[in-house]
Amino acid sequence: MRGIARLARELGVSTATVSRALNGNPNVNEATRQKVLEAAQRLGYAANQAARSLAQGVTHSVGFMIELDQESTTSTDYFFMGVVEGMQAVLAAHGLDLLVLPCAKSQDNFTFLQRFVSRGAVDGLILAETRRIDRRIDLLKSSDIPFVTLGRSDSGSGYSWIDLDFEGVMATAVERLVRLGHRRIAVTVPSNDANYGAIFAQAYRDNLARHGLDFDEALVFPTRRREDDGDSIVDGILDRPDPATAIILFYEVTAIGIYRRLAERGLKPGRDLSIIGFRREESVRFLMPQVTCFQMSLQDLGTAAARALLAQMPMTVRAFPSGIVQSRVPLSLVPGESDGPVCLREG
Amino acid sequence: MRGIARLARELGVSTATVSRALNGNPNVNEATRQKVLEAAQRLGYAANQAARSLAQGVTHSVGFMIELDQESTTSTDYFFMGVVEGMQAVLAAHGLDLLVLPCAKSQDNFTFLQRFVSRGAVDGLILAETRRIDRRIDLLKSSDIPFVTLGRSDSGSGYSWIDLDFEGVMATAVERLVRLGHRRIAVTVPSNDANYGAIFAQAYRDNLARHGLDFDEALVFPTRRREDDGDSIVDGILDRPDPATAIILFYEVTAIGIYRRLAERGLKPGRDLSIIGFRREESVRFLMPQVTCFQMSLQDLGTAAARALLAQMPMTVRAFPSGIVQSRVPLSLVPGESDGPVCLREG
DNA sequence: CTGAAAGCGCTTACAG
DNA sequence: CTGAAAGCGCTTACAG
Numbered sequence: 001m002r003g004i005a006r007l008a009r010e011l012g013v014s015t016a017t018v019s020r021a022l023n024g025n026p027n028v029n030e031a032t033r034q035k036v037l038e039a040a041q042r043l044g045y046a047a048n049q050a051a052r053s054l055a056q057g058v059t060h061s062v063g064f065m066i067e068l069d070q071e072s073t074t075s076t077d078y079f080f081m082g083v084v085e086g087m088q089a090v091l092a093a094h095g096l097d098l099l100v101l102p103c104a105k106s107q108d109n110f111t112f113l114q115r116f117v118s119r120g121a122v123d124g125l126i127l128a129e130t131r132r133i134d135r136r137i138d139l140l141k142s143s144d145i146p147f148v149t150l151g152r153s154d155s156g157s158g159y160s161w162i163d164l165d166f167e168g169v170m171a172t173a174v175e176r177l178v179r180l181g182h183r184r185i186a187v188t189v190p191s192n193d194a195n196y197g198a199i200f201a202q203a204y205r206d207n208l209a210r211h212g213l214d215f216d217e218a219l220v221f222p223t224r225r226r227e228d229d230g231d232s233i234v235d236g237i238l239d240r241p242d243p244a245t246a247i248i249l250f251y252e253v254t255a256i257g258i259y260r261r262l263a264e265r266g267l268k269p270g271r272d273l274s275i276i277g278f279r280r281e282e283s284v285r286f287l288m289p290q291v292t293c294f295q296m297s298l299q300d301l302g303t304a305a306a307r308a309l310l311a312q313m314p315m316t317v318r319a320f321p322s323g324i325v326q327s328r329v330p331l332s333l334v335p336g337e338s339d340g341p342v343c344l345r346e347g
Numbered sequence: 348m349r350g351i352a353r354l355a356r357e358l359g360v361s362t363a364t365v366s367r368a369l370n371g372n373p374n375v376n377e378a379t380r381q382k383v384l385e386a387a388q389r390l391g392y393a394a395n396q397a398a399r400s401l402a403q404g405v406t407h408s409v410g411f412m413i414e415l416d417q418e419s420t421t422s423t424d425y426f427f428m429g430v431v432e433g434m435q436a437v438l439a440a441h442g443l444d445l446l447v448l449p450c451a452k453s454q455d456n457f458t459f460l461q462r463f464v465s466r467g468a469v470d471g472l473i474l475a476e477t478r479r480i481d482r483r484i485d486l487l488k489s490s491d492i493p494f495v496t497l498g499r500s501d502s503g504s505g506y507s508w509i510d511l512d513f514e515g516v517m518a519t520a521v522e523r524l525v526r527l528g529h530r531r532i533a534v535t536v537p538s539n540d541a542n543y544g545a546i547f548a549q550a551y552r553d554n555l556a557r558h559g560l561d562f563d564e565a566l567v568f569p570t571r572r573r574e575d576d577g578d579s580i581v582d583g584i585l586d587r588p589d590p591a592t593a594i595i596l597f598y599e600v601t602a603i604g605i606y607r608r609l610a611e612r613g614l615k616p617g618r619d620l621s622i623i624g625f626r627r628e629e630s631v632r633f634l635m636p637q638v639t640c641f642q643m644s645l646q647d648l649g650t651a652a653a654r655a656l657l658a659q660m661p662m663t664v665r666a667f668p669s670g671i672v673q674s675r676v677p678l679s680l681v682p683g684e685s686d687g688p689v690c691l692r693e694g
Numbered sequence: 695c696t697g698a699a700a701g702c703g704c705t706t707a708c709a710g
Numbered sequence: 711c712t713g714a715a716a717g718c719g720c721t722t723a724c725a726g
Contacts (some may be wrong), residue, residue: 366720367722
C-alpha cells in the first residue's frame with residue numbers, strides 16, 4: 001500500500017479525508033487537517049501527479065514551446081531567460097507549473113505540439129516565434145486548449161497574442177532619422193520565416209510613406225543573426241549613385257560588421273552612416289561608438305503572456321477578466337552615438 | 348464516452364486491443380493494428396498522458412531543472428540553448444520528452460525539486476549549476492529517481508555528473524603563460540555559490556604549484572558576470588611592488604572592463620598584461636585584440652548528460668551500460684592576441 | 695490474436 | 711465533518 005492510502009491508514013482516516021485536507025477543502029475538521037498536513041510533511045508525501053491529473057482532469061501545468069535552431073543556439077536564448085522568468089512568476093502565483101518544451105529544428109513543430117495537446121499533457125500553451133502562416137494556431141484553436149502566442153500571425157483570428165511593438169520602434173527610428181535630415185534610409189530584415197520579419201518590413205514601408213520618402217527595394221537587406229554581412233551592406237549602400245545615409249537594423253549584431261567595414265573604408269558610424277539598432281543585444285553593448293537602439297523588459301513580455309493565458313483558463317479566468325488580449329510591449333529608445341545629422345560629403 | 352473507449356467502440360474492438368496496437372505490442376493482428384493506427388490518426392487520438400502514466404508507472408519524460416537569476420537572465424542562458432539541444436536530441440531518440448523546469452531564484456530550489464520528485468512528475472532529472480554543498484543531491488539519492496548533475500558537488504557520492512574540464516583549462520592556461528615567461532599570474536573567480544568557482548580556484552592553485560609558482564591571495568579577484576570590475580582588477584594588479592603580468596578570467600566579459608582600463612592607462616592587452624579567458628562568450632567575441640580563450644561544444648555537454656541519465660533509467664539502461672558516469676567535457680584553446688611574452692618594462 | 699476485468703492513485707459527488 | 715464507492719482513461723496479466 002502506498003501513496004495516499006498508506007498515509008490514510010497511518011492516520012486512521014479515510015483517503016477522502018486525507019485528500020480533502022491536502023487540497024484545502026473546507027469540509028475538514030481543522031485538527032484533522034493539521035494532523036494530515038503534519039504527517040504528509042513528515043513522510044514527504046505529495047499526491048501523485050498522474051493520478052491527480054486523471055481524477056481532476058487538469059494538470060496544473062502550462063507549456064511554453066520554444067524552438068531550438070542554430071541561430072537561437074547562439075543568441076535568441078538570451079531572449080529566453082528573461083521571458084521565462086516573467087512567465088514563471090505569474091504562473092507560480094496561481095499554482096501552475098511552467099514546463100518549457102524545447103522542439104528541435106529538425107522535427108516538425110506541428111507534430112511536436114500536437115502530441116502535447118492530444119495527450120492532455122498541459123492545461124495551456126504559450127507559443128514562441130509564430131510564423132506568418134502558422135498551422136499550430138489552427139490546431140490550438142480547433143482543440144479546446146487555452147493558448148497565447150508570442151508574436152502575431154496571419155493564421156487564425158480572435159486569439160490572444162503578445163508581441164514587440166515593431167511599429168512603434170520603426171516609427172521612432174524613422175522619425176528620428178528624418179529629423180536629422182536623412183532621406184535615404186536603408187533597413188535590414190531577418191531572412192527567416194518568422195512573422196516578425198514581415199511586420200518589421202511593413203512598418204518600414206509605412207513609415208517611409210508617412211514621411212513622404214520613396215521605398216527602394218535596393219535598400220532592404222535580408223540578414224541573419226551574425227556579424228558578417230557588414231561588407232555587402234556598407235558597400236551596397238554607399239557605392240551607388242544615390243547612397244543611403246542611414247540604416248535601421250533588425251539584428252543589432254549586424255552593427256559589428258558594419259562598423260568594421262566602415263573603419264576599413266575610413267568612415268565613421270554616426271558621421272558617415274547613421275545606424276539605429278532594434279534590440280539592445282548583449283554582444284554589441286560595448287561597441288564604440290555606442291549603437292542607438294531600443295530597450296525593453298523581457299520580464300514584462302513574459303508577464304504579459306502569462307496573464308493573457310490565465311485570462312483564457314477556466315480556473316483563473318475570473319481573476320483575469322481581460323478576455324482576448326492582443327498587445328504590443330513597448331520599447332524605449334536608448335540614444336547612442338551611432339546616428340547623427342546627415343553628413344554633407346562631396347555631392 | 349471518450350478517449351480509447353470511443354476509438355474502440357468505433358472500430359468494434361476492445362480497448363485492450365486498441366492499446367496494444369498503439370503501443371507496438373506484438374500480439375496484435377497486423378490488419379487490426381493498421382485499422383487502429385489509421386483511425387487514431389484520422390481522429391487525432393493520442394493516449395491521455397495522465398492515464399497512461401498512472402497505469403504504466405512511468406511518465407516518459409525527463410526534467411531539466413534550471414535556475415533563473417538576475418545574472419543568468421543576462422548571460423548564463425546563452426549557455427542554455429546549446430545544452431538543451433544536445434539533451435533533447437538524445438532523449439527524443441529514446442521516446443522521452445524533455446521538460447525544462449525553471450526555478451525562480453526567489454523560491455527555494457530544494458522545495459521546488461522536491462515537489463516534482465514526490466509527485467512523480469518525471470522519470471529522471473538533470474540538475475544544473477550544482478553547489479559545493481547541495482541538498483538536492485541528497486534528496487535525489489534518497490529517492491529512487493535517476494538523475495545526473497551538470498557540475499560536481501561535495502554532497503552525495505556515487506552519482507553521475509558531467510562537468511566542464513576546469514582542471515584542463517587551467518592547466519593549459521597556466522602552462523601557456525609560464526612558457527611565455529610569466530611568473531606572476533592573477534585569476535578571477537566567480538563570486539556566487541556554485542561549485543565551479545571553488546573548482547576553478549583550486550585548479551589555479553594546483554597548477555601554480557606544479558610550476559613552482561607561489562600562490563598570492565592578493566592576485567585572486569572575485570567577480571560577477573559583468574564588465575565593470577576592470578578598474579579594480581587592473582589597478583590592483585599593476586599598482587603594487589610585484590605586479591602580475593598575466594591574468595586568467597573565469598567570466599570572459601570581465602575582459603571588457605580590463606581592456607578599457609588598460610586603454611585609459613595607455614597600456615595594451617597582450618603586451619602590458621596577458622589575458623586568457625575561459626569560455627568564449629558572445630559578448631566578447633568581437634573584442635580587439637581577440638581574447639585568447641577556450642571553446643567547447645554545448646551540444647556535447649547536453650548529449651553527455653542525457654546519455655549518463657539514460658544509463659540510470661530502467662528502460663534504457665541496457666542500451667547505455669556505462670553505469671555511473673563522472674566525466675569532464677574538454678575545451679580547446681583558441682589563441683587570440685590578448686596574451687604574449689612577458690614585457691620587460693622599466694624594472 | 696482478442697476480450698473481460700482488475701488496477702494504477704487520486705478526487706468527489708453522495709449519504710450519513 | 712467523515713467514509714464508502716464510483717470514476718478518471720489508460721495498461722496488462724489472465725483466460726481463452
